[in-house]
Amino acid sequence: MSLLTVSNLTKRYRRGGKVVTAVDDVSFHIEPGETLALAGPSGSGKSTIAGLVLRLIEPDAGRIEFEGDDFLALRGAKLRARRARLQMVFQDPLAAFNPRATVARVLDDPLRIHGIASRAERPRRIAALLERVGLAADLAPRAIHEISGGQRQRVAIARAIATGPSLIVLDEAVSALDVSVRGQILDLLLDLQSQERIAYLFISHDLGVVRALARRVILLDAGRIAESGDARAVIDAPQSAIGRALVAAAPRLKRTTQDAS
Ligand SMILES: Nc1ncnc2c1ncn2[C@@H]1O[C@H](COP(=O)(O)OP(=O)(O)OP(=O)(O)O)[C@@H](O)[C@H]1O
Ligand SMILES: [Mg+2]
Structure with a gap:
């Protein structure tokens, strides 16, 4: 049984008489302990999918099965218990937490x-x-706004693992960090995953990071799945137009490909 199974998920936004289909009939699954990446251009629906999976956004259609339950139908105590198993880390912990709150x-x-x-x-x-x-234990009394961006993201990860999750949704969780800190956070995520068998839904526009972290990738284009498969196979030889455009726009990847040829 998959950990998470998303079937025919659709979300439309209505804005001034116009309808935007942010997520259009999207289906995928995540196995225990694996990393599935979602990549795609800005506005392709990545964060909307994250919000739908976390039940922060209500879908117009579709089904989400999490740990064997019809997740969208859960209520009350059962929902609270399941929420502990499904955590999130976003790009900007300063926005996610009260900046004046202490780490503790x-x-x-x-x-x-x-x-x-x-x-x-x-x-x-x-x-x-x-x-x-x-992180050092003496960071506990410090305020969130007083610590560095990398430390804040480690606190966000600590908070996410506090409840013993089986799945963490990471939406551009390393995008705001500079390259060396980003590498350290990715190492931490890989370490936690291997120690505790946590699955990740990893959202990133950085295909280099996706290639390093994820086993499988889904490329989104205007709310639809343009291409999906083994992350290395897709990124090294994209078949879809959007996949080729994304790879062409990723300078670090282009250099790697040139080096190899
Ligand atoms: N609350 C909202 N109201 C109206 N439209 C929205 C809302 N949230 C998202 N959208 C629209 O839905 C589409 C998908 O947005 P989404 O934020 O999911 O994209 P994204 O892939 O996460 O983009 P980015 O890479 O810039 O974070 C876009 O067209 C966006 O404008
Ligand atoms: Mg987004």
């Missing part, structure tokens, strides 16, 4: 809300989470 507070929330640890246990759990993502 950001990590305390999921532990408390999901009843994972008692009040007495939580400081120890927070220290362990910080250690798990490569």
Whole structure:
């Protein structure tokens, strides 16, 4: 059984009498512990798919099965329990968290809300989470706005893993980071995945990152799947027009291809 199965997902936005089909009959699945990447040009529907999978956005049509449940039909306690297993990391943790909140507070929330640890246990759990993502425990009392972008993204990852998820949706989670920090965060994600068998739905416009991290990739074009398959095969020899355009626009990839030929 797949961890996540998305079937015929469609989302339309109505804007001033005009209808935009942001996601158009999209189907895919994610297996336990694997990384599926979503790539495509700006406006192709990547973040809308992330929002639909996380149930932050209601679809017009389609079905989402998560851990064997009809996820869109879940309510109440069952929904809360499933939400703990499906976490997210976005591009900008300053926008996702209250910037004045402390690191400890950001990590305390999921532990408390999901009843994972008692009040007495939580400081120890927070220290362990910080250690798990490569941060010093003395970062706990610092405010989110006082720490670096890379540290903030590690806190966002710590928060995501706090509830023991089986799937994390990462929407441009490393895009705002400079190259060396980006590499460290990608290494952390790979390490967490191999240790804890977490699956990722990894959204990125950077095909180099997609190629390094994902086993399979879906290329989106105007809300539809233009091409999908093994990430290396697709990126090294794209078959769709949008795939060729994306590869041509990726300077680092072009250099690699030239080196190889
Ligand atoms: N809340 C909204 N209201 C109206 N239209 C929207 C809304 N959110 C997204 N859209 C439209 O839906 C389409 C898909 O947007 P989406 O944000 O999913 O794209 P994306 O692939 O994540 O783009 P980017 O790479 O720029 O983040 C776009 O045409 C966008 O303008
Ligand atoms: Mg987006």
